[in-house]
Amino acid sequence: MLVSRPLTAAPLMLASLCLAMGASDEAFALRIDSGNPDLSMRLDTTVRYNQGWRVDGRDKQLANNPNFDEGNYTFDKGDVFLSRLDLFSEFDLNWQDKYGLRVSGAAWYDHDFPDKTESAPGLAPVANYRNNEYSGLVKRYYAGPSAEFRDYFVWGNFNIGNTELNAKVGSFAWLPGEFLFSNASSMSYAMAPNDGLLSDLSPGASAKETSLPIGQFATTWQFIPELSLMFQYTYEFERSRVSEGGTYYAVADGALRGPDFLAPGVARRDAKEGDNGDIAVGLRWSPDWAMDSSFGLWYRKFDDKNASWANQVIVQSPTAPYSRAVYAKDIELYGLTWNGVYKSVSIGAEVNYRTNMPLNTTGQTFIAIGRPEPGNLDGARGDTVHALLSGAFTINKNAFFDNGSIAAQLDYMHLVKVTDNKAFYNGSNSEGGSVAGRCEDKELLRGCSTRNAASLGVSFTPVWQQVMPSVDVSFPVFATYGLYGNPAAQNAGIPPEDSYLLKFGPRVEYFVGSMKHQFDLAYTARHGRTGQINGNNAYSGLGYLHDRDTLILTYQTAF
Template identity: 35%
Template sequence: MLLPQTAARLRADCPFLALSVTATAVLLLACAPAAHGFEIDTGNPDFAVRWDNTVRYNYGNRVEGRDPKIGNSPISDEGTYSFGKGHTVTNRLDLLSEFDVTWRKRFGARVSGAAWYDAAYGDTSHGNPNPPLNAIPSYINNRYSDYTSRYYGGPSGELLDAFVFGGVDIGNVPVNAKLGRHSLYWGESLFLAGNMHSVAYAQNPLDLQKGFATPGVEAKELFRPLNQVSAQAQLTDDLSIAGQYMLEWDSYRYPEGGTYLGPVDFAFNGPDRQYISPALGFAMRGDPSEPKQHGEGGLAARWSPEWLDGTMGFYWRRFADKLPQTFLTNVGRGVSRYNLIYADDIDVYGVSLAKNIAGISFGSELSYRHNTPLNSTVLGIAPGLPAQGDTKGPRGDTYHGLVNAVGVLPKTPLFDTATWAAELTWSQWAKVNSGANLFYAEGYAACAGKDKWDGCTTKNYVGAGLAFTPTWFQVFPGVDLSMPLTYAIGLSGNAATIFGGNQHNGNYSIGLGVDVRQKYRFDLKYIDYLGDYRSNATAVTSQNGFTTLLKDRGFVSLTFKTTF
């Protein structure tokens, strides 16, 4: 039977439990038991100082052969040619350092940072050695851009959290606030697929590049904290309210084109250009169109009346998207450019319910987005289209829903215990407010002569994510063994929103995890990707979802992690 506190711990410790969709099924499934860090004795019981350092080493090897049709496509060849079967695709060392100071458990500060180095990546992209594609690399002279070199090879690092916090009582109402770089996550979604359809969508940018490169990374390392002010007040025993106001904007990080898990060569911030055609030549990557740095915000309320025996949530957020639309623009004299466009002034209204029923922790959400960016004619899906001009892309209104469950199974003859999670997601576009001529959907001009198997949006989308982890305790003294399994798939239709999901597009993983004295964690995993594409005799001509182009990228990963 699942204890309520167990479900709460699973949701709190693994807020993206398995984080599985669009090619990252396994990355966060098995959140390892918290390792012991280093607490500094201050000699004052009111003053606590803690410094934790997590070291992780990850080695990955490609075990699946190259799909020649993916390798013969000018928009996907460089990723699959970046490493061959049997080659090392990552040889990466990561450090996460966290420093926390608290005073009487109500005031304090937190600073964290990350550093990394991956010996599998140098300064030169491998490129496609086969003509004519060897003459049109997305990186000029096959040299990785500074951006790609920094975030893939390194050595490099960055600041993550940097905030102060405090709490006061206003009358009988306790109020807690944070100021600085931190992350918030509202709602009940578990999986990344759920997050894409949740009230928490784009509440935090995520570092998916790190997640793809580092299986076993913890959820807290994928959040990209932003400068903001946030507060929460417990008005009554069963009602709390919260709010946030953003002082900074930043985008998701996504696997870059020309790297092993980059599905398309031109995306996103790393590649220099994309080849269009012999007549048009290259489109050069231009500066992104980004929203202003401040102005996002939201309000939330959590209500837990005794009669409900659960918690309802109510949410409103105004935000700027952190995933881009991509547009080809004609800048004159036969020169083309493509830009990443980030939409702003999006409103989301949502309601959630969390409840324990028969020992299982259930969560659900229903939300409505107004003026959200919709899938558009993007470079690579529809090559050869005329330049699209200075546009912000199609916008519209969409509905989103999810339901999930988390449970724990007791001891059986097969295992000592097992955790499981399942999530079903749904979305529907309601109307198109602007840019209908660019909306990549069935029945619209951009999809003339095409259907959902070419990636065209359908009216409704349904997807699912599953995770199951049996565990065997004390297989040797001080050693626990687990077997995390994950599967994520688009069941029906193609979502209208960016990276919202596509039918038959997904991923799966099979792994073994070893915890030694709850301090040293070893993970061995096989990870692979699913999807459908159309082709001619030699190359992919269209695909249903960009990560379909990773379906030949199956790899084995071995990870070691410890905290001190």
């Protein structure tokens, strides 16, 4: 993964991230002796096994809803819902630090994953999978055994006059920016697809595993030590992955690519995807007077890699309606970034303005009986402002632990205006919506957006070294919380107000020679605002997963 970050602030930030997120140690890579000092080769392989249990009983009203039953009924309280082995291998070749190539691949297998979903009593006739049997796509990515290539690209460093140029071409992920957790508020939003499915199924997976590669050409041109130009052009489109409908972590049973049906008689069809040809241009300036700081200026034009409209229904024939996902095109972004260090605290900040951004959309059925489908089916669009503030620092030895790290990220978004398809915007009249009265009462429970929204994510990892010979112990804690509102932009990365995710548990690292064996036991809980609308229970954000707390045991090593 190509990462753009000034070297002055990077070490402290990355060290904190490694402690907080459990990144593998590259010191255990296998170096291949080529017999030529100009040629170096290395092969890194990460092995990870996860076993997870459901520890919560069902919310009966939520679980008996036909839109949510299969993901909830397939596993009972106490059931093993995850028994997954993941392999991730990376091969790097370097010639004189001038030219090189990289190839990586992933493989996985879950021997316990079921062949079928289970519907709530009486709801099997309206199952989202034909005869309740998982589709081939779900079986491939959840059960396996299966594998795929990830990165494959070549790179080169060139001297042009007194300047230096680094160029890469092939399939890889490039995520510049100052984010620590989610990059949804960053200028790098949708710069690479995200493997949210792997994030759910393989806790402990690193960013280089969950950032999906995309075919592109990218350069960094260092004009002078203080100023560099960055450029990206993509020549293919790839979608982000999410937990598929009817699986344990899915919010709704009908989305996204896996299910056969959105509802009875409404078949799922291929998505209306974006195109290739994304462009990103950035300047990074690190003036001497700024000491350990650097500034970035960005322009991007891109298509969304996340579904902006997950369940659009087209009725061209009254006997064969169909649904599909839609990916918004031609989003433009203008961004500023800053990175610095203050009293050993690494700090990053970003703000960006986006036009033609997909917004929270309602009213998803289009009637076109006997006619071609309407041309403009992209939902509500608008101008939005996104910002983030991140920070990380390490903690020295004290009375409670030997060392530790804290990292935090504050995300914010603001809706400037709804510019297109206002009739589909899911917000109150005062926030730019047009559905009279719908969002004036219990707007968060109705899924309505607000003009402003904010959230906070924090990780804390205390470490106790050499508790026993060759054994270190730590206790990572991560939490994210919706501080205010419900974001107007789709895929904004900000949970609705009062929604939260909490993950915590012990980690044991055992060192044997050059090998590190890592064991994690993590409890994860999700929740959100709940209430009633017209006598029925209603949920906001992560509230749809409030009855699916998990306990996951992870073993990981690298060689």
